[in-house]
Amino acid sequence: MKRILLIEDDKDLNKGLVYDLEMHDYRVYPAFSLSEGMLYLEENKVDLILLDGNLPDGDGFDFCRQVKKEKETAVIFLTARDMEQDELQGFDCGADDYITKPFHMPILRRRIEAALRKTGRQEQKRENSVYRDDALLIDFENLQARLNGRELLLTPTEFRILRLMTVNRTVTKQLLLEKIWDTSGSFVDEHTVAVNINRLRKKLEGSGHEYIKTVYGMGYQWRGMEI
Structure with missing residues (x-):
């Protein structure tokens, strides 16, 4: 009401x-x-x-x-x-x-x-426009992120990946290719996706939590922490 x-x-x-x-x-x-x-x-x-x-x-x-x-x-x-x-x-x-x-x-x-x-x-x-949990804060509108209170340096591509994953939770490699890279008219393969995901994982390791889980044969799953 x-x-x-x-x-x-x-x-x-x-x-x-x-x-x-x-x-x-x-x-x-x-x-x-x-x-x-x-x-x-x-x-x-x-x-x-x-x-x-x-x-x-x-x-x-x-x-x-x-x-x-x-x-x-x-x-x-x-x-x-x-x-x-x-x-x-x-x-x-x-x-x-x-x-x-x-x-x-x-x-x-x-x-x-x-x-x-x-x-x-x-x-x-x-x-x-904002993702927030106990450790991670992402402001997609202003392209700012903090992990455990410290500034997290992310590339524009990494922000786009995180936006897609936090909204959809589970994403295929094909969806990442279409939404993140194909819009720019550039051709990339699945290896490019894997490289970017691995870089992003390393940046998120300081949380002590596995945010991105590989779903074999499909893609990736976002595993956010409860607030």
């Missing part, structure tokens, strides 16, 4: 939003001020924040900017501030959407769904 933090000082609107959204399978945590909302965020994780622009103890835009510096949580403004410059300011401070009052609940729910899908895709992309 997705969790929503609602920061809205209008008690009747706050109550109505909580009721409707919880009827549609969201868990909603109501707050009536920025300080109350921030206090909740310090101790809890939410998937989305519904945020009024004007609150008794401050400006929702500054609050949004602060949240976006520290968290990846989606933020949707629900506000009576309907001037074009207000909406632009909302997006400039990192908001995922901006809805002016009054609004229709079905539209709000669709906007919430869209914002959650967007953040979900971003989280999945981040998760896929």
Whole structure:
């Protein structure tokens, strides 16, 4: 169940939003001020924040900017501030959407769904760009790796091999040839694969764990360590 933090000082609107959204399978945590909302965020994780622009103890835009510096949580403004410059300011401070009052609940729910899908895709992309276990950390996006806290020097080809293996777990020699080398238009044979795998194994030996296992007659298997 997705969790929503609602920061809205209008008690009747706050109550109505909580009721409707919880009827549609969201868990909603109501707050009536920025300080109350921030206090909740310090101790809890939410998937989305519904945020009024004007609150008794401050400006929702500054609050949004602060949240976006520290968290990846989606933020949707629900506000009576309907001037074009207000909406632009909302997006400039990192908001995922901006809805002016009054609004229709079905539209709000669709906007919430869209914002959650967007953040979900971003989280999945981040998760896929990093491999991590007790000993090994690989950042595929920035081409950086560390083994037992020490920098691990890998070639671009070795990063591509590791990316393929950590995603697929078991890979054939033919798949490695197609995905790693054939894309460059260069012809290589299985010996090239074996040489690169052996070099990579030697670099990973310092973990005290066998990361790459040979599956005879097939290819290689990635044996990651449990976190």
